[in-house]
Amino acid sequence: MLSELLIRNLAIIDEVQVPFQPGFNVLTGETGAGKSIIIHALNFLLGGKSDIDLIRTGAENMLVEAVFDLSKCPQMKTLLEEIGFEPDDETLILSRELSKTGKSRCRVNGRAATVAMLKQIGKALVDIHGQHEHQSLLEPANHLRFLDAFGGEDLMALKERYTNLYRQLMQVERELTELQQSERERIQRLDLLRYQAEEIDRANLKDGEEEELLQERQLLANAERIAERVNHAVRQLMDDGGSLDSLGEAIQTLKEITDFDPSLREWHNALLQAFDTIQEVGFELERYASRIEFDPERLEEVESRLDLLKRLKRKYGDTVSAILQYRQQIEQELQRLETSEERLEILQREREQLRRELAETARALSEARQEIARQLERTVQNHLKALMMERARFKVAIDRLPDPNGLQLPEGTFAFNRDGIDQVEFLISTNPGEPLKPLAKIASGGEISRTMLALKASLQRTHEIPVLVFDEIDVGIGGKTAEAVGEKLREVSRYAQVLCVTHLPQIAALADWHLQVEKITEGKRTRVIVTPLEYEERVKELARMLSGKQITQASLQHAQELLQRIGVAKR
Numbered sequence: 297m298l299s300e301l302l303i304r305n306l307a308i309i310d311e312v313q314v315p316f317q318p319g320f321n322v323l324t325g326e327t328g329a330g331k332s333i334i335i336h337a338l339n340f341l342l343g344g345k346s347d348i349d350l351i352r353t354g355a356e357n358m359l360v361e362a363v364f365d366l367s368k369c370p371q372m373k374t375l376l377e378e379i380g381f382e383p384d385d386e387t388l389i390l391s392r393e394l395s396k397t398g399k400s401r402c403r404v405n406g407r408a409a410t411v412a413m414l415k416q417i418g419k420a421l422v423d424i425h426g427q428h429e430h431q432s433l434l435e436p437a438n439h440l441r442f443l444d445a446f447g448g449e450d451l452m453a454l455k456e457r458y459t460n461l462y463r464q465l466m467q468v469e470r471e472l473t474e475l476q477q478s479e480r481e482r483i484q485r486l487d488l489l490r491y492q493a494e495e496i497d498r499a500n501l502k503d504g505e506e507e508e509l510l511q512e513r514q515l516l517a518n519a520e521r522i523a524e525r526v527n528h529a530v531r532q533l534m535d536d537g538g539s540l541d542s543l544g545e546a547i548q549t550l551k552e553i554t555d556f557d558p559s560l561r562e563w564h565n566a567l568l569q570a571f572d573t574i575q576e577v578g579f580e581l582e583r584y585a586s587r588i589e590f591d592p593e594r595l596e597e598v599e600s601r602l603d604l605l606k607r608l609k610r611k612y613g614d615t616v617s618a619i620l621q622y623r624q625q626i627e628q629e630l631q632r633l634e635t636s637e638e639r640l641e642i643l644q645r646e647r648e649q650l651r652r653e654l655a656e657t658a659r660a661l662s663e664a665r666q667e668i669a670r671q672l673e674r675t676v677q678n679h680l681k682a683l684m685m686e687r688a689r690f691k692v693a694i695d696r697l698p699d700p701n702g703l704q705l706p707e708g709t710f711a712f713n714r715d716g717i718d719q720v721e722f723l724i725s726t727n728p729g730e731p732l733k734p735l736a737k738i739a740s741g742g743e744i745s746r747t748m749l750a751l752k753a754s755l756q757r758t759h760e761i762p763v764l765v766f767d768e769i770d771v772g773i774g775g776k777t778a779e780a781v782g783e784k785l786r787e788v789s790r791y792a793q794v795l796c797v798t799h800l801p802q803i804a805a806l807a808d809w810h811l812q813v814e815k816i817t818e819g820k821r822t823r824v825i826v827t828p829l830e831y832e833e834r835v836k837e838l839a840r841m842l843s844g845k846q847i848t849q850a851s852l853q854h855a856q857e858l859l860q861r862i863g864v865a866k867r
Contacts, residue, residue, distance in 0.1 A: 297364065443672060447668040493623065517595060679750035
């Protein structure tokens, strides 16, 4: 639900913070007070058209910000995650700013967003009626979904069966398309893959061999230098006058004086150990040097093998491991291509079977929709009657498009998609003698709003949009009709939050939350204030709506009666 709306520097509004409550909210005030501006601000926030002329005179920009409570809107949380946002503690904050330069800045929970994102979120959050923006029920693309939801669990189970069959058929069709390439292309691909497989297999690759070869090449290429330096080190250690001779003399020298100072024995022993270690190192280096052999032929073999690996990496992967992985992929594709003819026959049989099952399910789904459509028509008709539109006619038009490549039914062959073979559109005639027309072609704003209200009341348990806004619902009505509209709004508000701008006290009296919009002048500037009304202020506002500026005792009493009739007690 919408918890709060902040508007800054929009038209005659300098800054106003509008609180809302669950249930039925009304905004009232004299003509020109700024009620519709508040609805326009909400529409702007949710991705509607921007107009720099609406920026308050003297201001550099305008800002609209709204806080939504998503605790009872799990579908919104899913949508936000899909777009890339996360609700913060079940709270959603949307904001949009427009500068005089025409630059627009949008935010979702403090993060930068686009107008398209706001529009997508707005369509799932709010329906605004009385204007032609954000009206999900005016879009024929949504009518089928609404009809199916109205059908309840049985119809949805049938639709789910159809959807699963459709998904299977599409998977088979995709695989068939891949397999039904030209024979020449298939053969060419087979030849290429076989050549690549043979080339990789001939190489007899092993994981890690490139690293081993690189190390061996380094040793072979530097064999002479390694041997020369090792022999030099041996000479330095082992020859006459070398390190061992010097170390031996030091050992003998210390031994001669250890009898004088026994503490020197520790150092004498350490030198003995060092002597043994160095002598052992010298022997090992001699053995290592004796094994070193410059082998030009082996070096050439290693270089040739490395060159082969380099060529293969250029063609099939950055590493030997990647080449081996690619070889596995080749094998899988070879198996698929070599058995494609057999697989093609299997898939063709599977496709025909799925199309038969899909056609049967589509026909059953369509017949169920026809029955549900009649029920929806009667339900909407009853709501329209309650809204004093007794002569209005409502129809759910269900059509099928012929298609020679579609699903074959006893009645013909029809186009199909993931939703079935039906195209659904809601039609209405608001006056006797007028033909049925699409909802979007209803001329009267009041008729649009009342028709939307009737549909909302019919679909209230299935419609997911949590906030409904009615801006022109009281156009051209009064008396019993107004009361009927108010009752219907109150009924709908049990399932969704309702915001309604109205001039009619019969409607305003039925609200759970009453907001008064006033335009005041301070000095040479005009601004708008919004005040939540308690019981006494509410009585006065209803009396004003009943009698005009001159509030009489009779109008006050009438206002009290209106509130008492619906159980609003004095607080």
